[in-house]
Amino acid sequence: MPIRWGILATGWIAQKFTKDLLVDPATRQVSDISHTVVAAASSSSVDRAQKFLTECGCPQDAKAYGSYHELVADPNVDIIYVATPHSHHFQNVMLCLKANRHVLCEKAFTVNAKQAELLYAEATQRKLFLMEAVWIRFFPLCRELRERVAAGEIGRVHRVFADLSFGDHPEEKFGNDHRMTNMNLAGGAMLDLGIYSLTWVFQFLYHIRGTSASTQSEVKGRPKVAASMSKFPGTGADEKTSIVLTFPGKDGADEAHGIATTCLRTSFDPDEHGSAGPAIRIQGDKGELQVFGPAFRPQRFRWIMTGKDENLKEEKRDIPGHGMFWEADECARCLRDGKTESEIMSHEESIVIMETMDQVRKQNELAYPELIESTTYDANNELNTGKKPWLTIRLPCCAPPCGNARATAEHRPAYAHNSQSSKLTAIS
Numbered sequence: 370m371p372i373r374w375g376i377l378a379t380g381w382i383a384q385k386f387t388k389d390l391l392v393d394p395a396t397r398q399v400s401d402i403s404h405t406v407v408a409a410a411s412s413s414s415v416d417r418a419q420k421f422l423t424e425c426g427c428p429q430d431a432k433a434y435g436s437y438h439e440l441v442a443d444p445n446v447d448i449i450y451v452a453t454p455h456s457h458h459f460q461n462v463m464l465c466l467k468a469n470r471h472v473l474c475e476k477a478f479t480v481n482a483k484q485a486e487l488l489y490a491e492a493t494q495r496k497l498f499l500m501e502a503v504w505i506r507f508f509p510l511c512r513e514l515r516e517r518v519a520a521g522e523i524g525r526v527h528r529v530f531a532d533l534s535f536g537d538h539p540e541e542k543f544g545n546d547h548r549m550t551n552m553n554l555a556g557g558a559m560l561d562l563g564i565y566s567l568t569w570v571f572q573f574l575y576h577i578r579g580t581s582a583s584t585q586s587e588v589k590g591r592p593k594v595a596a597s598m599s600k601f602p603g604t605g606a607d608e609k610t611s612i613v614l615t616f617p618g619k620d621g622a623d624e625a626h627g628i629a630t631t632c633l634r635t636s637f638d639p640d641e642h643g644s645a646g647p648a649i650r651i652q653g654d655k656g657e658l659q660v661f662g663p664a665f666r667p668q669r670f671r672w673i674m675t676g677k678d679e680n681l682k683e684e685k686r687d688i689p690g691h692g693m694f695w696e697a698d699e700c701a702r703c704l705r706d707g708k709t710e711s712e713i714m715s716h717e718e719s720i721v722i723m724e725t726m727d728q729v730r731k732q733n734e735l736a737y738p739e740l741i742e743s744t745t746y747d748a749n750n751e752l753n754t755g756k757k758p759w760l761t762i763r764l765p766c767c768a769p770p771c772g773n774a775r776a777t778a779e780h781r782p783a784y785a786h787n788s789q790s791s792k793l794t795a796i797s
């Protein structure tokens with residue numbers, strides 16, 4: 370029986386994911402599970418949900434709903450894919466769980482770690498499957514690289530650099546209302562892009578530690594965090610974030626460093642031909658593994674071994690589609706096998722990464738509005754019902770401590786600075 374998916378929200382990534390779900394698994398040599406889409410919901414309108422189903426090529430009898438509440442109540446849905454902005458994830462996922470639905474939720478999983486803990490606790494208590502959709506972890510390429518590094522191919526890993534940055538002009542490309550920059554939608558480079566840089570660091574300095582003969586002597590532990598953020602003048606969301614993580618070593622020795630960076634103004638690949646080199650470098654005492662960006666959809670890598678000549682030959686792994694089906698396959702297998710979490714993206718690791726990002730934000734005084742930082746679930750709040758009056762309300766950042774040096778008087782009438790409480794402040 371195919372796994373029956375319900376899609377919650379009908380935006381950009383929902384469309385990519387849904388089309389991937391409908392790709393024949395045989396094209397990726399998968400035959401043990403399959404997927405179908407039985408419903409989609411839009412908080413905007415039922416027409417939008419219907420249009421989405423049609424455009425994605427979903428089965429004719431898939432149901433279109435004009436609210437998230439109707440979707441979660443549909444008994445034909447096995448698992449719901451949550452594809453709203455991160456600001457909404459806590460409320461939307463809890464809505465699904467309270468209706469006893471399994472869930473795959475887009476990254477960043479939540480706005481803060483406490484929200485993540487509450488969701489995972491609710492899922493565990495209800496024996497429901499729940500996973501953060503960090504899709505790259507399920508790429509065959511990433512599985513292979515984790516295995517080869519865990520097997521000791523580059524020796525003990527001492528340092529990982531990882532970057533995901535876009536060289537856009539964010540004022541022009543996103544403005545102040547887009548989810549990438551809008552504080553009300555938990556905008557900013559770190560939660561959206563930096564999470565991939567962190568994922569690369571965590572895969573090699575956290576996830577695989579202690580899992581093989583070669584990493585058994587390594588300690589697995591939460592990193593120390595030191596980070597710097599610079600803010601986007603229009604809204605105060607982070608536009609540049611650089612994080613240095615120190616992972617513990619045995620008896621205080623052999624610590625490893627992870628350097629995760631993200632930026633909305635400089636590209637990981639300025640000429641779009643790869644001339645800038647690898648976006649990810651995993652450095653061990655026997656050599657270095659380099660992975661070419663984008664960090665969110667890697668296809669090429671190379672090994673550079675200490676003291677060897679034939680080093681620079683690249684290897685490539687093709688993706689027969691967008692690449693989101695591999696995480697969906699993992700969900701299907703977990704449901705089939707009665708698992709409530711995936712070992713590849715565990716609840717615990719998802720929480721540790723959220724805690725890391727909490728620390729980065731705290732060190733840099735970045736707080737989101739109370740509505741979206743809240744850990745109080747409310748089935749009927751606007752994040753679940755799709756009433757969006759608050760979208761026109763902007764949080765601010767034209768004065769200390771937001772650090773927005775470029776703000777000028779002309780910004781000020783548009784924004785109400787409220788850094789003390791982070792509450793939304795209405796503007797006319």
Ligand SMILES: NC(=O)C1=CN([C@@H]2O[C@H](COP(=O)(O)OP(=O)(O)OC[C@H]3O[C@@H](n4cnc5c(N)ncnc54)[C@H](OP(=O)(O)O)[C@@H]3O)[C@@H](O)[C@H]2O)C=CC1
Nearest residue numbers: 378379380381382383411412413452453454455475476477
């Ligand atoms: N894995 C990946 O490669 C990617 C993951 N993402 C993640 O997916 C999530 C969504 O991103 P993306 O699809 O690009 O975003 P979009 O803005 O394209 O879509 C978000 C959807 O959420 C719903 N929504 C509900 N309330 C709001 C609101 N107040 N403002 C905006 N949208 C609202 C809307 O659907 P409706 O009206 O139908 O309810 C909207 O279409 C983010 O968390 C992002 O990090 C994004 C891109 C790539």
Ligand SMILES: O=C1OC[C@@H](O)[C@H](O)[C@H]1O
Nearest residue numbers: 382476549561562565665
């Ligand atoms: O997850 C993502 O990956 C691709 C990016 O374009 C997008 O902004 C981000 O959300």
